[in-house]
Amino acid sequence: DIVMTQGALPNPVPSGESASITCQSSKSLLHSNGKTYLNWYLQRPGQSPQLLIYWMSTRASGVSDRFSGSGSGTDFTLKISSVEAEDVGVYYCQQFLEYPRTFGGGTKLELK
Amino acid sequence: EVQLVESGGGLVQPGASLKLSCVASGFTFSDYWMSWVRQTPGKTMEWIGDIKYDGSYTNYAPSLKNRFTISRDNAKSTLYLQMSNVRSEDTATYYCTKFAYWGQGTLVTVSS
Numbered sequence: 001d002i003v004m005t006q007g008a009l010p011n012p013v014p015s016g017e018s019a020s021i022t023c024q025s026s027k028s029l030l031h032s033n034g035k036t037y038l039n040w041y042l043q044r045p046g047q048s049p050q051l052l053i054y055w056m057s058t059r060a061s062g063v064s065d066r067f068s069g070s071g072s073g074t075d076f077t078l079k080i081s082s083v084e085a086e087d088v089g090v091y092y093c094q095q096f097l098e099y100p101r102t103f104g105g106g107t108k109l110e111l112k
Numbered sequence: 113e114v115q116l117v118e119s120g121g122g123l124v125q126p127g128a129s130l131k132l133s134c135v136a137s138g139f140t141f142s143d144y145w146m147s148w149v150r151q152t153p154g155k156t157m158e159w160i161g162d163i164k165y166d167g168s169y170t171n172y173a174p175s176l177k178n179r180f181t182i183s184r185d186n187a188k189s190t191l192y193l194q195m196s197n198v199r200s201e202d203t204a205t206y207y208c209t210k211f212a213y214w215g216q217g218t219l220v221t222v223s224s
């Protein structure tokens with residue numbers, strides 16, 4: 001199985017500051033078609049997960065442009081510019097290159 | 113508007129069986145692969161499996177393959193998860209997903 005490892009945030013993050021969440025995969029998620037098979041989700045308190053980013057850097061419909069995804073084949077970053085109260089929650093990365101699909105352990109963002 | 117509504121969770125004894133349902137609306141259900149994902153009380157996300165749009169093919173997490181079965185009824189726009197010989201470690205909130213869309217989840221608690 002592909003292991004997904006997420007980094008922690010230096011919480012709490014001051015409102016208006018930027019935050020970067022890291023995720024590392026045990027195998028390259030870069031497909032021969034040129035796409036990188038990585039998703040980012042946000043789970044706000046008491047809610048279901050919401051897809052933020054797919055194909056490593058494509059924002060899902062309706063997602064604020066304050067969220068951006070980047071990376072290589074095995075190292076990924078979700079950047080949140082100007083953190084707001086609605087960004088509080090747990091962020092998960094997930095690979096969908098291979099079965100079984102696997103998630104990172106989650107990264108909690110708290111607001112100062 | 114896409115909606116996924118899970119049901120069938122509750123308190124169940126170890127060794128019992130349970131069938132979860134997910135009713136979909138707002139899209140052509142028979143055109144899409146569908147998945148089940150669960151989240152433990154400790155917030156760990158685990159992908160359970162998925163099923164092809166016509167129900168002809170399924171994939172499972174290896175650790176669950178022998179006890180969990182995913183099926184669908186396209187005429188009813190409903191996805192199912194049959195769980196057998198449940199264990200305490202199956203205690204979790206179970207979500208059905210269609211890529212960017214997740215239901216609200218149904219809680220399964222395994223306890224005597």
